[in-house]
Amino acid sequence: MSLIVNELEESMIKEAPIGVFDSGVGGLTVAREIMSQMPNERIVYFGDTARVPYGSKSQNTIIRYARQIIRFLKTKQVKAIVIACNTASAYALDTVEAELDIPIIGVVKPGAKVAAETTRNGKIGVIGTEGTINSGMYSEFLYLRNSELTVVGKACPLFVPLVEENWIKDSVTVEVAKRYLSELKESEIDTLILGCTHYPLIRSTVRQVIGDGVTLVNPAYETALELKELLEKKKLINTKPQKNDGSGYEFYVSDAADKFKQFANSILPYDIATTKLINIEDF
């Protein structure tokens, strides 16, 4: 970018969209938070539905995928990027951040930061996919902030398919949550990180089972908040209101566009008109 930027260029940059990506549909909870907290901002979302799940793949593979997706998002002139995927945030953020000339944030650090600040008894629970829990990605960031913390992780592999079945408030989901969360209750955690982008959608069931004494940390919410602060600091906030019809949001996937659209329409405030299929391997 040239050092001399005139007003026209400046407003064009401010009106540019934010790129958001995930391995699939889960990151839509992060997009939803951005829509809610920053209604002026346009979004280009990419869901890597052909290569989901990321949790079982190696770090090198995830970095290669993230680079491809960032190259694609840059063709859409995004002004900032959000990695709305736990695995890609943990594995690729530092590498791609160093290579990039626009701001980029992930979901793991904002969630871990708030949890570390929130806990009073120092006992934090983390729920997520097997990949997220086994990698210890949240524990790592939590211990970096405070090495005295006790972190209890619990993989909840049935939560994602339950959400994707749309059995959100459902006796089966409550029963599954009871089993998954019983260990965490016994550990006397006072703070619980919803460490998977699908989980905000079953937040009320988790709340019901874990009880009111535990603070739930939603990394999707915290990430949107941190993004807002970052855009303000960089003078990149879009001050021009956009049409209130969802036309400022574009969705791209690498496979199964119809299924994606259906899920997106069930959770977003606007109906998606189209979801475009792209070949991400071309980028």
Add this chain to the structure above:
Amino acid sequence: MSLIVNELEESMIKEAPIGVFDSGVGGLTVAREIMSQMPNERIVYFGDTARVPYGSKSQNTIIRYARQIIRFLKTKQVKAIVIACNTASAYALDTVEAELDIPIIGVVKPGAKVAAETTRNGKIGVIGTEGTINSGMYSEFLYLRNSELTVVGKACPLFVPLVEENWIKDSVTVEVAKRYLSELKESEIDTLILGCTHYPLIRSTVRQVIGDGVTLVNPAYETALELKELLEKKKLINTKPQKNDGSGYEFYVSDAADKFKQFANSILPYDIATTKLINIEDF
């Protein structure tokens, strides 16, 4: 193969292993049936755990994967190959069969064949993953055998994660099965194909919910039976008994070998000593 094969060479070929592959652990139910029906046969199993699931991927991608896996299995001098994966059977079998100089079979045709022969009222149910059901792969083979059949498909996406959680005989699984199977019960099917290689492991729950009036067709069982007939026809049956300690079975995966081993040991009659990790993209 030379037309003149001497006795030594012939017995070497007969004693060669059978290659079995799947996108992950599900195909182990097919391997288990082969172990049970043909205890003399050695097996080389490959689970493509790095690229699972196959159901959401395009036909071209699945054919490329199948070719890589077959090249790998041929380095192990297999005498025949079983595609123990519904998606790969439907998408890749015809293509790779035409390219191959050893016998190869999949799981879809044997299951569909038996179901078409079994039904009395012509109403057949199929349960499977979303990929399997949406592709209509079983319907296609069933209609080819008898265009008068009524085929009712039902995707049961929670069954695989329930099996992988080992919640096999469990109140949650029974409740989930009741919801999934209610439509099929209303359709008055008399035959139900367990169209996913994981499902034989929850066969008793499916039986309990669907009732005794419905014949369950297990493609894993039918495939092992068809393989036996094929090997007999081609004079490839191994008549030499092998040690009764599982040493004739080798397991390879493309990722997460420990998790694979744990699951395999929970369902196979022998404990797996080691699971070897290979880079399938090298083949």
